Amino acid sequence: DEEYDGGGYGLHMLGHGAASGAAVLVPRPVAGLWGVRVREVAAGVAHSLLRTERGAVFSWGDGALGKLGHSSASLASGGVLTEPLPVAALLGVRATGIACGNDFSLVLGEAGELHSFGDNRAGQLGRPSATPGAPSDGAPALVQGLEGLRVRVVSGGATHALGIAEEGGAVASPE
Secondary structure, X not given: OOOOOOOOOOOOOOOOOOOOOOOOOXXXXXXXXXXXXXXXXXXXXXXXXXXXXXXXXXXXXXXXXXXXXXXXXXXXXXXXXXXXXXXXXHOOOOEEEEEEOOOEEEEEEOOOOEEEEEOOOXXXXXXXXXXXXXXXXXXXXXXXXXXXXXXXXXXXXXXXXXXEEOOOOXXXXXX
């Protein structure tokens, strides 16, 4: 969790709170998660997601391009969350999977629906209503075109997303 002023990296991706200016060289528990039973974690270039045993989703790190799923009003100055914060827009969703791309996030719901948010410059959010070449508004929304499919596994790449549907077919979003 090293703070670094150039290039946009080191923006508290580990969730340890305000940076001390020094790298964390020895693993330590994330204080904001005491008592939370974590089931899964995912890491993007400068942001992180986690899914709890009960299906809640937390995010933290660099909030640029809406990849944390929080409104800009809930982010600290500069769009950075230094500690894990539950994604309020997903409180009604029991997540069964999460994934991060470079600057976007994916959350798989219990019913097999897929939510996306963040950078959409390559159309990786899978929503025609989201303008390619523009970030999302930070609000998680359903990936379109998957009606009738139950997605079971999801993965994010640099600027693309992949999933496996219950029926065994693969689904993909560019680039």
